[in-house]
Amino acid sequence: MRTSHAWAQKRPNVDSNVHTPSRYRGSVSALVRRLAPAGPLYVFYPDKIRKAALRFLSAFPGRTMYAVKTNPHPLVLETIRKAGVKAFDAASIAEVRLARSVAPEAEIFFMHPVKAPEAIREAYYQHGVRNFVLDSATELKKILRETGNSADLTLFVRLSLPDNDHAAIDFSVKFGAPPDQAAHLLLECRKVARKVGLCFHVGSQTLDSGAWVRAIKVSGEVTRTSGVMPDILDIGGGFPAAYPDQMPFALEGCFANLKAALAQEGFENAELLAEPGRALVAEGASLVARVELRKGNTLYLNDGTYGGLFDAGPVLNARFETVGIRKGGWFGSEKQEFALAGPTCDSIDMMKGPFILPIDIGEGDWVEFRNMGAYSYGMRTDFNGFGQASAVCLYEHSSSKRKERKI
Numbered sequence: 001m002r003t004s005h006a007w008a009q010k011r012p013n014v015d016s017n018v019h020t021p022s023r024y025r026g027s028v029s030a031l032v033r034r035l036a037p038a039g040p041l042y043v044f045y046p047d048k049i050r051k052a053a054l055r056f057l058s059a060f061p062g063r064t065m066y067a068v069k070t071n072p073h074p075l076v077l078e079t080i081r082k083a084g085v086k087a088f089d090a091a092s093i094a095e096v097r098l099a100r101s102v103a104p105e106a107e108i109f110f111m112h113p114v115k116a117p118e119a120i121r122e123a124y125y126q127h128g129v130r131n132f133v134l135d136s137a138t139e140l141k142k143i144l145r146e147t148g149n150s151a152d153l154t155l156f157v158r159l160s161l162p163d164n165d166h167a168a169i170d171f172s173v174k175f176g177a178p179p180d181q182a183a184h185l186l187l188e189c190r191k192v193a194r195k196v197g198l199c200f201h202v203g204s205q206t207l208d209s210g211a212w213v214r215a216i217k218v219s220g221e222v223t224r225t226s227g228v229m230p231d232i233l234d235i236g237g238g239f240p241a242a243y244p245d246q247m248p249f250a251l252e253g254c255f256a257n258l259k260a261a262l263a264q265e266g267f268e269n270a271e272l273l274a275e276p277g278r279a280l281v282a283e284g285a286s287l288v289a290r291v292e293l294r295k296g297n298t299l300y301l302n303d304g305t306y307g308g309l310f311d312a313g314p315v316l317n318a319r320f321e322t323v324g325i326r327k328g329g330w331f332g333s334e335k336q337e338f339a340l341a342g343p344t345c346d347s348i349d350m351m352k353g354p355f356i357l358p359i360d361i362g363e364g365d366w367v368e369f370r371n372m373g374a375y376s377y378g379m380r381t382d383f384n385g386f387g388q389a390s391a392v393c394l395y396e397h398s399s400s401k402r403k404e405r406k407i
Helices: 006-010 028-035 046-059 074-083 093-102 117-127 137-146 179-192 210-226 251-264 278-284
Strands: 022-025 041-044 063-067 087-090 107-110 131-134 154-158 195-199 232-234 271-274 285-295 298-301 322-325 335-341 350-358 366-369 390-395
Touching: 028 041, 028 285, 028 322, 028 366, 028 390, 046 063, 046 074, 046 251, 046 278, 046 390, 074 093, 074 278, 087 093, 093 107, 093 117, 107 117, 117 137, 131 137, 137 179, 154 179, 154 232, 179 195, 179 210, 195 210, 210 251, 322 350
Parallel strands: 022 390, 041 390, 063 087, 063 271, 087 107, 107 131, 131 154, 154 195, 195 232, 232 271, 298 335
Antiparallel strands: 041 285, 285 298, 285 366, 322 366, 335 350
């Protein structure tokens, strides 16, 4: 694993050992009791990440690229690369650098529709990026200008989608060209690009597997309007993970319906891409926070919405499976609902949940948040000086090639 890149060295909100985590075998509770972490602790599960990547790769009838923003930890990227993912979806020049440092031979797709000119230049000339996305004529001109009107570009037109209320976050409110504009952009890209692609994103944590079928139908309308059949169709990400009251659909059934829609809309000869993130890494980490104070049914933790628990805050009000851990002794069997408060001075740093924990949990105990592999690590800030976190790895099976400690 490469850890010397400048991006990692400049992150202000994590301890240095986050990038070279110690390796253990055993249970999370035993690990926490042994380490007694005074600050937030990430427990990464590389075996779970590998299995999720292999499961997606075996089910998806196309090429898989990992969405780096979901979890940019170098260990995560390295694990996914070793599982067989050979392409990466980057949204910034920092993510381009990171993906290139971890996977020198990987193909990188710069999939942010609005890029700084300096970022385009560096991605093209220093990191060999040839895949760029756009959703406006202005961005197309910028890409061509900054790459010297190169003839080796693959240009993707980002399509906006209607009625994305089935997703936790609707990405079309910010990015994407309406169908008529997307058709015009496809025509313009065909004139200057080596290959053209059409892409869309149905929204984060989409629980309706039919969303991709509907998006493919809209894509078919765009191609018929433009008269341009894309070389590549990128169906984006949004594939869900399991959280309380949210069970993901079976990938195999979703992809079977997707293949039928592709054939119906005439995309059977187009290369197929996907940008999974959450589906690959959500189960790949837990976040452990310590209880610093209890006030009635509210627990004050040493991590919160400005740290690794942004999704649990007032923007999304997400819930996560929680487990109480006590250093000495055990909790009683009775549980109750709690609200949580983070460590900063900001009253926005609150999480209403509810989160189910032992009724007798209190100061000095820990809370394990499960399925925190997606977005938690990448969303951390250093607000109020509470951003630092440590990390360890927990493996399911031993290996003679690993230096692991059994707990």
